[in-house]
Amino acid sequence: MTMTQETEAVESQTDVLIIGAGPSGLMAAYWMAVCGVRARIIDKKGTKVFTGQADGLRPRTLELFDSMGFQHRVIHEGHVAVEANFWVPDENGKLTRQGPHCSPKINESNHYNMLLNQGRIERFVIDTIHKYSDLEVERGVIAESFEYDETLEDNPDAYPITVKLRTLSDEEANPAHLTTNGSGPPTAFTNGMGRGSLLPDDWEELIQKSRARQAKTEIVKAKYIIGCDGAHSWTRKQVNIPLEGSMTEHIWGVIDVVPLTNFPDIRRLGTITHSSGTILVIPRERRMVRLYVPVQIVDASTNGRFDRSTITLEMIKARVQAIMSPFTFDFQVCDWWTAYQVGQRVAPTFNKGTRIFLAGDAVHTHSPKVGLGMNMSMQDGFNIGWKVAMVAVGAANPAILNTYTAERHPLAEMLLEFDRLWSGEFTETSTNGTTKADKADRMVDVVESFMDFADGLKAYYPNSSLVWKVSEEEGPAAARNLIPGERIPPMKLRNQAEGNSKWTTRLFESDGPFRIIILAGDVRVEAQQERVAALARILEGEDKTKVSPLCRYMSIPGRESLIEIVTIHSAPWEEVEFFDFPEILRPFDPVMGWGYENIWCDASATWDPYCQGKGYEKWGVDRLRGAMLVLRPDQYIGWSGELEEVDDMTAYLDGVLIKVPTPEL
Known part of the structure; x- marks a missing residue:
């Protein structure tokens, strides 16, 4: 054989x-x-x-x-692409730059568009x-x-x-x-x-x-x-x-090239508008630039579909040259190209x-x-x-x-609505064949109206067994800006034991467990110390009137528990010691030692301009009383509440996780 x-x-x-x-x-x-x-x-x-x-x-x-x-x-x-320029014809038909435009929410994440x-x-x-x-x-x-x-x-x-x-x-x-x-x-x-x-x-x-x-x-x-x-x-x-949906009538060409041009913004994100269409310019790695350009309109006799073989690289190149004129455009290196019809x-x-x-x-x-x-x-x-x-x-x-x-x-529905409005701006012209003067402003409006969705600043996940939202009848949330169904707005924190700073996007790893995030507040205050200690007694199983969610559920291979605790307090780190916290919050391993990575501080670091000690404020949490939340494995908040609401938090987890079987007598 x-x-x-x-x-x-x-x-x-x-x-x-x-x-x-x-x-x-x-x-x-x-x-x-x-x-x-x-x-x-x-x-x-x-x-x-x-x-x-x-x-x-x-x-x-x-x-x-x-x-x-x-x-x-x-x-x-x-x-990195954080600014966009829009080139449109002025009243004399000369291409002029409008911009740069930068997102008004550019600092809502510790990462930028790339x-x-x-x-x-x-x-x-x-x-x-x-x-x-x-x-x-x-x-x-x-x-x-x-x-x-x-x-x-x-x-x-x-x-x-x-x-x-x-x-x-x-x-x-x-x-x-x-x-x-x-x-x-x-x-x-x-x-x-x-x-x-x-x-x-x-x-x-x-x-x-x-x-x-x-x-x-x-x-x-x-x-x-x-x-x-x-x-x-x-x-x-x-x-x-x-x-369900439809195909658009426009055929687009896409090329990844190393451009040879005198267009000044070829290495900047943006658009170039002509009476017959608009080019999207996307700078890339290794000196490459990606260009999206409309190349033709589908003939109605083809039932809305086009013959891809009729589109050539030279045809796309010619369209780019025509729209970019009077600037020149050529290339010797083309890494990839294709033609497509939007569906x-x-x-x-x-x-x-x-x-x-x-x-x-x-x-x-x-x-x-x-x-x-x-x-x-x-x-x-x-x-x-x-x-x-x-x-x-x-x-x-x-x-x-x-x-x-x-x-x-x-979110898929939002994506299609965004695409319908955005794509329309690349083909729309006025009745006399010249581009509308407010093109750049309209494109900015479309982008900004979908910004929270597009950049993922909001997920809009609805109430469910995995998302317990706080109703108005229940009163104000303990953490106003830590909303179940949404991500935690990223902040940089200081590790209590070693002083090094880390973004929450890295701290909360996607490595399997649900995380109980204890925002312990100002633990210098005696009353707050007692609140944290009472919570620790419940988690430890010492308070027999409450049920601890730890060791209550089945886990995944390679992990002892599917629940991990991370504590973030708001006191100045110099006035608090790692060993002041209850042991359940800093667990000890006989081989690896204490859980130094489990205690963090929302405090500033003079040597790190991104670590400003403003996390509690951004999260809408009282710096004295703190709050508590459950973070799903995919980094979205599932539940939030007060430090005393362990029963409610456990009820949330009971609806999500499988309990460890009770031994038969």
């Missing part, structure tokens, strides 16, 4: 099968690795993305990267996955058949999903994204980019892509499936979930029952010009990933899976 002959189908089981190793699939796979889930992730392409694709990174996504531990790599390689190609982000997530497990992407593998036994859905031990997988030959698995135009034989680069365009960690993978492959089929039984397989999602079609569509639901889930482009498609596609996809995968992982290992209540569509679908 030769290596390419098909062998007899084998059968196997896995708890979670992820189809598609793009941004959403890799984020979901990250949680499988963190939680020790028996999982598999397959992708039909023979390699990961190397060039092109998405490149915009929003602050909230970067905050999550920080919590995963690789944001420093993005900073090292990426391009630009770095999708391939590098995938590299970073894959490397991070390998820190936790040996989970590998199985490339060149497709799913060919699907069966789902709904009668087994409520049985946690059952494998109701059956999928037939097939390993592709080398020829079948060659990814189209390695070519400049999506056709022809696979070549990593053209137009002179060569080997130097890839960093060593990606180059090694490209070299290995042509290794011999053994064609085979496999029958896989799975408990859960997460479809992250793009706009033409095979998984979505198997469960008959439609994409603004969203699925009515992101799940089928509690076993089948869809994420990313599989459930929402839009124009790439808003710079949100990769962000939304990764946050989808991050959201459903931890939920499925914890349910799969028996640590969380399966009911939490019902929150996925409720949390992510409204």
Whole structure:
């Protein structure tokens, strides 16, 4: 038998099968690795993305990267884009700069908008996955058949999903994204980019892509499936979930080039407007610039679809030259280009029952010009990933899976509305063929009206078993700006024991546990000391009238407890000692010593201008009395209250986590 002959189908089981190793699939796979889930992730392409694709990174996504531990790599390689200039014709038709425009909420996060190609982000997530497990992407593998036994859905031990997988030959698995135009034989680069365009960690993978492959089929039984397989999602079609919406009439060209031009703002984020359309200019790493440009309008006789082969690189180049005139434009290096027709569509639901889930482009498609596609996809995968992982290992209540569509679908709707308004500004002209004079102002208005959503400053997650919001009848919240269903506004804190500062986005790692954040207030005050001590007695289990949430729940492999405590007090650090705090807040390990990383102080550091001791104020917390909250594994607040409200907090956790079985007498 030769290596390419098909062998007899084998059968196997896995708890979670992820189809598609793009941004959403890799984020979901990250949680499988963190939680020790028996999982598999397959992708039909023979390699990961190397060039092109998405490149915009929003602050909230970067905050999550920080919590995963690789944001420093993005900073090292990426391009920061915080200002935008808009070039529009004046009354004489001369292109003039309007701007720069900078977000009025630029300092609401410790991270700024950045630009770095999708391939590098995938590299970073894959490397991070390998820190936790040996989970590998199985490339060149497709799913060919699907069966789902709904009668087994409520049985946690059952494998109701059956999928037939097939390993592709080398020829079948060659990814189209390695070519400049999506056709022809696979070549990593053209137009002179060569080997130097890839960093060593990606180059090694490209070299290995042509290794011999053994064609085979496999029958896989799975408990859960997460479809992250793009706009033409095979998984979505198997469960008959439609994409609802429409295609726009405009065809867009995209090029990643090293530009040769006298346009002064080619290395600045912005737009250039002409009577026939608007170019979006996006500066990139390695001297590259990405340009989005409208190239033609779809002929009505084609039923709204276009022939991609009619669009050439020279055609896109000519359109850029025409719109940019009188400035010159040329290039010798083109890293990647493509043409696309915008489809603004969203699925009515992101799940089928509690076993089948869809994420990313599989459930929402839009124009790439808003710079949100990769962000939304990764946050989808991050959201459903931890939920499925914890349910799969028996640590969380399966009911939490019902929150996925409720949390992510409204954001997809916002994405499409943003895209409709933003994309319209790139094609709209006045009736006499000249661009409207207020173009720049209108574009700024669109951006600012969607800023909280687009940058992820607000998530808008609704009330659910995972989000306990405080009602008006219950009175003012103990932490006015720490709202369940939202993130914690990032602040830099000082470690009590060592004095070093750290951003909360890094302090609250995405490494599995739910965190009880005790904002201990001013512990110099005797009455406040007693409040904290009373809370500690409950957590320690010494107060028999209350139930401690510690050691009450099942955990994930590799962790003793799924609950971790972090204390942040507001007193001057010099007037408080680490050992003043109850031991339950600074646990002792006979090998690793005291939990120095568990006690933090909201105080200023003269040597760190970002550590100003203003966290309590930003969070809306009384510096004397403090507050308490539960942080979900995905860094969103689940519950908040007073230090005395342990029963309420435990009731929240009881609805989310699985209790440790009571020993039989």
